[in-house]
Amino acid sequence: MSGVGPVEPGEGTHVQDVPPAPRLxxxxxxxxxxxxRRAVAGAFLVVAVLAxxxxxxxxxxxxxxxxxxxxxxxxxxxxxxxxxxxxxxxTPRSFTFAVEVTTESGPPVTVVRISQPYAGLxxxxxxxxxxxxxxxxxxxxxxxxxxxxxxxxxxxxxxxFLDVTLRNTRAMQAHSFILGPQYAQDLSRALQVACSNxxx
Amino acid sequence: MRQRSLIAITAxxxxxxxxxxxxxSRDDDGGGSSDSGNGGTTVVIGxxxxxxxxxxxxxxxxxxxVDLAAKTANKDKYVEGVTFKIEAxxxxxxxxxxxxxxxKLVANDDVLGVVGPLNSSVGEAMQKVFDTAKLVExxxxxxxxxxxxxxxxxxEKVRPYKxxxxxxTTDAIQGPFAAQYVFNEAKKKKVFVIDxxxxxxxxxxxxxxxxxxxLGGEVVGTEHINPxxxxxxxxxxxxxxxxxxxxxxxxxxxxxxxxSKQIKEAGAKIPLVGGDGIYSADFIKLSGAAGTGxxxxxxxxxxxxxxxxxxxxxxxxxxxxxxxxxxxGGYSYDSAWxxxxxxxxxxxxxxxxxxxxxxxxxxxxxxxxxxxxxTGKVSFDEFGDATNKQLTVYSVKDGNWATVKSGTFTG
Numbered sequence: 228m229s230g231v232g233p234v235e236p237g238e239g240t241h242v243q244d245v246p247p248a249p250r251l252x253x254x255x256x257x258x259x260x261x262x263x264r265r266a267v268a269g270a271f272l273v274v275a276v277l278a279x280x281x282x283x284x285x286x287x288x289x290x291x292x293x294x295x296x297x298x299x300x301x302x303x304x305x306x307x308x309x310x311x312x313x314x315x316x317x318t319p320r321s322f323t324f325a326v327e328v329t330t331e332s333g334p335p336v337t338v339v340r341i342s343q344p345y346a347g348l349x350x351x352x353x354x355x356x357x358x359x360x361x362x363x364x365x366x367x368x369x370x371x372x373x374x375x376x377x378x379x380x381x382x383x384x385x386x387x388f389l390d391v392t393l394r395n396t397r398a399m400q401a402h403s404f405i406l407g408p409q410y411a412q413d414l415s416r417a418l419q420v421a422c423s424n425x426x427x
Numbered sequence: 428m429r430q431r432s433l434i435a436i437t438a439x440x441x442x443x444x445x446x447x448x449x450x451x452s453r454d455d456d457g458g459g460s461s462d463s464g465n466g467g468t469t470v471v472i473g474x475x476x477x478x479x480x481x482x483x484x485x486x487x488x489x490x491x492x493v494d495l496a497a498k499t500a501n502k503d504k505y506v507e508g509v510t511f512k513i514e515a516x517x518x519x520x521x522x523x524x525x526x527x528x529x530x531k532l533v534a535n536d537d538v539l540g541v542v543g544p545l546n547s548s549v550g551e552a553m554q555k556v557f558d559t560a561k562l563v564e565x566x567x568x569x570x571x572x573x574x575x576x577x578x579x580x581x582x583e584k585v586r587p588y589k590x591x592x593x594x595x596t597t598d599a600i601q602g603p604f605a606a607q608y609v610f611n612e613a614k615k616k617k618v619f620v621i622d623x624x625x626x627x628x629x630x631x632x633x634x635x636x637x638x639x640x641x642l643g644g645e646v647v648g649t650e651h652i653n654p655x656x657x658x659x660x661x662x663x664x665x666x667x668x669x670x671x672x673x674x675x676x677x678x679x680x681x682x683x684x685x686x687s688k689q690i691k692e693a694g695a696k697i698p699l700v701g702g703d704g705i706y707s708a709d710f711i712k713l714s715g716a717a718g719t720g721x722x723x724x725x726x727x728x729x730x731x732x733x734x735x736x737x738x739x740x741x742x743x744x745x746x747x748x749x750x751x752x753x754x755x756g757g758y759s760y761d762s763a764w765x766x767x768x769x770x771x772x773x774x775x776x777x778x779x780x781x782x783x784x785x786x787x788x789x790x791x792x793x794x795x796x797x798x799x800x801x802t803g804k805v806s807f808d809e810f811g812d813a814t815n816k817q818l819t820v821y822s823v824k825d826g827n828w829a830t831v832k833s834g835t836f837t838g
Binding site: 295297298300301304305306307344345346381383384385386387388400401402403404405406407408409410411 | 600603604607611612637638641642643728732733734803816832833834835836837838
């Protein structure tokens with residue numbers, strides 16, 4: 228069999244076909260046999276403990292690793308709301324729009340920067356960047372745009388967009404949000420007003 | 428005695444633990460094999476795409492991705508009592524062949540939905556055939572706005588066919604997005620516009636041109652090429668002499684690759700920009716080293732940004748398809764899955780069986796389909812267009828397409 232003999236019989240059981248071993252054997256040969264038996268049994272114990280422990284380790288209940296957060300541009304939406312009335316006298320060539328920033332899922336997203344691509348137009352936001360948006364809590368953001376050079380702003384672009392830099396625990400990304408035809412119309416109208424005032 | 432007892436207990440524990448491990452392994456494997464079949468009803472998803480010819484790389488990616496969706500649904504027994512199969516037909520990129528394929532698919536009563544085609548011109552030819560038969564069609568790649576919003580889409584949007592849907596973003600967004608990038612960020616002000624005269628190419632070139640002009644850009648030349656030709660030296664010379672600092676090409680990679688190469692060989696070291704039709708590894712092969720710096724916009728977000736896309740990529744690889752899934756693989760999988768979702772809804776609403784008017788019911792169900800797909804949230808607006816409208820600018824860098832910038836249409 229295994230060379231280490233049968234597992235210890237339980238009470239009231241006997242190995243019938245093997246004559247009982249002498250209870251005590253004396254002499255060098257007997258001592259050697261006893262030591263050999265102990266050594267082998269010890270080795271078996273170590274192997275069994277390692278095997279058992281290893282198996283238990285492998286099959287231990289493990290908590291799932293936390294899911295990798297999504298990229299911020301895949302969970303963030305920026306939607307155009309409406310133009311806001313501004314005091315044209317105190318802020319000439321400026322106009323204001325409201326947008327809503329929503330984080331749809333995952334960890335909070337920080338809006339690091341908001342810009343727009345036209346050379347003759349600058350934009351600031353309220354709240355000022357950087358600001359955070361949490362999942363399930365959309366934030367209304369006011370964007371104030373100021374025309375710095377009328378010759379460098381298109382008056383009737385079809386699909387103007389905002390460039391927004393987003394950051395979460397996964398990554399920092401620049402993403403364009405194309406706010407749609409209503410934003411395009413309102414932006415064109417505001418630019419025409421701002422620059423027609425300029426030419427008066 | 429104590430020692431022996433310890434051995435016995437340890438051995439028993441080890442044996443038990445090994446048994447548990449083995450049980451765990453069996454559970455992890457899950458049940459069912461690929462395409463084992465649910466028995467019951469067979470539903471066929473038709474596929475129409477170019478599977479031979481210049482555009483076969485894209486077409487075979489579409490076919491394989493639909494096949495993967497059908498196999499996944501079968502493996503998961505996603506629709507109780509229904510086994511999905513695909514019937515794939517080659518349209519060779521030709522509108523007339525596509526129309527014949529549409530007729531064939533309509534004639535097969537088991538077909539409850541069709542994924543395809545690749546080309547907008549082919550889609551145009553198929554729409555009426557499918558609509559008459561109330562057979563739903565979901566294109567993963569058609570981008571011409573007129574297919575969903577009518578020929579007067581710029582002034583008056585009218586949906587021409589109730590049975591037509593698409594998962595790809597339209598050129599009404601793609602063209603202007605490219606124009607904004609080229610003008611504002613690449614700082615190119617003089618463009619030479621070329622197209623292949625086809626529905627997709629001419630339409631895309633037109634939406635690009637309109638926005639580029641509105642931004643203040645100058646169109647210094649326009650040309651049309653013959654898509655059957657590969658010799659564009661005359662056009663390349665015109666580009667060189669025009670003083671353009673960028674070329675916009677409305678068309679597909681089999682022509683765009685050689686066109687880019689010949690423009691550079693003519694001495695105009697300026698980038699060629701195109702749409703999703705040139706966003707293919709084959710464009711890079713055809714344009715050669717001179718194509719470095721060329722740009723393409725494509726529909727959707729880069730695959731590496733979407734966890735759901737990663738799973739698709741892994742499953743596609745594991746399925747062992749010979750051809751790459753290419754630009755429209757994710758959209759094709761989502762198109763097929765939209766059909767599967769619609770079939771599921773129809774079956775569940777009819778006590779687990781397909782109704783007699785299953786095709787019409789699937790068209791109705793498609794309008795309300797909504798699920799998290801490979802390319803993000805999949806659902807359709809009142810025109811049959813995808814509600815998820817993402818775009819990405821790619822640039823040729825070190826022999827590959829590298830992501831430059833992504834955008835989302837939220838209007």
